[in-house]
Amino acid sequence: MSLLEVSALTVKAPDGRALLSEVSFEVEAGARLGLIGESGSGKSLTALAIMGLPPAGMTVSGSVVLDAPGLPRTQVVGAPERALNGLRGRAATVVFQEPLTALDPLAKVGRQLAEPLRRTRGLRGSPLRAAVLAALEEVRLPERVAGAYPHEISGGQRQRAAIAMALACEPALLIADEPTTALDVTVQAEVLALLDGLVSARRMALLFISHDLAVVARVTDRVVVLKEGLAVESGNLLDIVGEPRHPYTRDLVSSARRLDSALDWGAR
Ligand SMILES: Nc1ncnc2c1ncn2[C@@H]1O[C@H](COP(=O)(O)OP(=O)(O)OP(=O)(O)O)[C@@H](O)[C@H]1O
Secondary structure: OOOEEEEEEEEEOOOOOEEEEEEEEEEOOOOEEEEEOOOOOOHHHHHHHHOOOOOOOOEEEEEEEEOOOOOOOEEOOOOOHHHHHHHEOOOEEEEOOOHHHOOOOOOOHHHHHHHHHHHHHOOOHHHHHHHHHHHHHHOOOOHHHHHOOHHHOOHHHHHHHHHHHHHHOOOOEEEEEOOOOOOOHHHHHHHHHHHHHHHHHOOOEEEEEEOOHHHHHHHOOEEEEEEOOEEEEEEEHHHHHHOOOOHHHHHHHHHHHHHHHHHHHHHO
16 A cells, blocks of 8 residues: 555646646555646646645645654545644644745744644753754754744745654655755755755655756656646656657656756856
């Protein structure tokens, strides 16, 4: 049994338009899967549906089963909020493109990190303070960040803090939804390398969402290609890059190649 099994997942807008149509994939414990597609293809809706958080007014059908160690196996579609609350953060969690989605602008970073650590590990007092500092260190943030408000640190540091918060509940599956898209190119590479290392060190499963094939290729080995809400191709990343079958995947691969050779040219 997989950690995450998505079958025929369909999301409809209030006007009945299908935004996601019969999408299916699985993620085993500790495995990595990339979800790639252009803007509006349904990537974020997939992430939200897995978390049981579809936008208001949308109808979700099909099946999303989360089966994380130590937690009840749960059908997310149609599950009561009570059942989902126990799963969110622990079975699966999300890091979004914009770290301010996860961070409270009015609270210091240390206090925000302490909250999930207190809740999930029952820590108080100095052990809690030590755990906050360890969590910052794990994402390579200096101690002083604990006493800063989100607006007082850089975008890259905010994303590291958001990653630390996501990891505080020790999730079995990390969903990273364009986690580096809003960052400068050099910071992007650092955050990606950090995420890659943390997922390996903690043996987490990763669902990595991006419009950028080159970025997905750095952290995953299997991909699902989404276009207009349909999964048009899926499989091993190297097979897909080597022999893309769908015309849209061919476009993705050739534009990634063009970018690659332009960068090679620039380096010479
Ligand atoms: N809250 C909402 N209300 C109405 N339509 C929405 C809502 N959220 C998403 N959509 C529509 O659903 C479709 C898929 O959106 P989604 O955000 O999943 O795309 P995406 O692939 O994540 O794109 P991006 O890379 O731009 O985030 C789009 O047509 C979008 O306009």
